[in-house]
Amino acid sequence: MSRQRDVLKTWLGMLEVTEAIKKRLDMQLRAQFGVSLSGFDILAALHAGDPKGLRAGVLSQKLRVSDGATTQLVATLEKTGLIARAKDENDGRVVLVRISEQGLTLFEDMARAHHAWLLEAFAALKLKDLNxxxxxxxxxxxxxxxxxxxxxSV
Structure with missing residues (x-):
């Protein structure tokens, strides 16, 4: 095989496996918790971030998504009570997004399930393979x- 074909085959294989795992995680999260994988990612970023909250722009950067996508997801999660928005104490022009107590409780359950699903997805691989x-x-x-x-051009 040529290097070009090997690179393409590797890329397509990585993409196929990644997309399949993401789709499976999304389906599982929606079925068990009523939250999409994107919603889970926002909760995870807020959980790992400053307890006072994160600016929406910072959240978008962490997730590598557009500000518009973040705004829509934040609105959805806010309606369900999983996150809250509040003005920054130091700058009233800035709105911070933080995970709510309800969101924290749900996220912890989701994170455990997410981890278990990933273990299932990679069950066929030995530790040396993973490393x-x-x-x-x-x-x-x-x-x-x-x-x-x-x-x-290339």
Whole structure:
């Protein structure tokens, strides 16, 4: 096989597996908790962030999604009581988004289930296989890929 074909085959395989796992996680989260994978990601970012909350723009950056997508998801999660918005104490112009007590309780249950589902998805792999995948993926610098100047032709 040529390197070009091997690279394409690797890319498509990684993409197929990633998309299948994401779809399965999304279906499981919606069925068991009524929250999408995107909603789970927002709750996870808020859980890991400053307890006072995060600016919506910072949340978008952490999740690598558009501000519009974040706004829609935040509105949905706020309606269900899983997150809350509040003015920043230091700057009344800034709105912070934080996880609510109800959201924290649900997130902790969701995180345990999410972890169990990932263990199922990777059950066929031995620990040495997982370590090898992590090592190989670690050789690709996503920040360098994003920062690399876009060229017209290859």
């Amino acid at each position: 090898q995948i992590v090592s190989l993926i670690g050789t690709i610098d996503p920040h360098a890929l994003i920062a690399t100047k876009i060229t017209e």
